[in-house]
Amino acid sequence: MFLNLNEIVSLIAAISILFGSISALISAVGIVRFRDTFLRSHAATKSSTLSVLLTLTGVFFYFLFTEGYFSVRTLLTILFLYLTSPVAGHMIIRAAYNSGSYMYMKEFTKKGTSLNYKYDRDETKKDRRKRAAKRQVMNEAFAKNDKEAFSKYNQVMKKDDK
Incomplete structure (x- = not known):
């Protein structure tokens, strides 16, 4: 065969x-x-x-x-x-x-390991839009090489993380 x-x-x-x-x-x-x-x-x-x-x-x-x-x-x-x-x-x-879409993260993930933001399932669409707007400002500042706006963004994000 x-x-x-x-x-x-x-x-x-x-x-x-x-x-x-x-x-x-x-x-x-x-x-x-x-x-x-x-x-x-x-x-x-x-x-x-x-x-x-x-x-x-x-x-x-x-x-x-x-x-x-x-x-x-x-x-x-x-x-x-x-x-x-x-x-x-x-x-x-x-x-x-x-656009600030929801990102799944395990519960035991340390804060700051992924995106310096702890995602919450109960996060509202308003909070997501707010975070996306902040990210957009950061992207524009980075594109313009505006160090002052970039440092302000980092300070705001550090406050939000706490």
């Missing part, structure tokens, strides 16, 4: 597509299960990129060896997704961070 090359490649392609589908399922579960935007985006970008790579690689090898069809579109799609998916995920996270 020897397998020829087409059968071996078909088996490898099927396994690759199967693992890609499993990775996509894990990504979907992560998106539903995680609590905040940051963790959900991490689940969406990391594992969905892997699932697309595995699925499209399986499709590419299947058509290359069984049909003799070399698909430049599939290769360009893989390249395009690898270039754009991390950037898109980063931009979504950046927008969420700048």
Whole structure:
């Protein structure tokens, strides 16, 4: 019972597509299960990129060896997704961070270890907007290289942390 090359490649392609589908399922579960935007985006970008790579690689090898069809579109799609998916995920996270989105932190995390701000589940939208406005002022001061405004921002944030 020897397998020829087409059968071996078909088996490898099927396994690759199967693992890609499993990775996509894990990504979907992560998106539903995680609590905040940051963790959900991490689940969406990391594992969905892997699932697309595995699925499209399986499709590419299947058509290359069984049909003799070399698909430049599939290769360009893989390249395009690898270039754009991390950037898109980063931009979504950046927008969420700048808008003051809720960030989950474990209860036993020491104050100041992550973002110098202890997030509270009961934090109101007004408080989040206020924090986002302060962060926006800091970003503008940093862009203008205004050291005085930057130091005022740091003093305000230290008062808020206490």
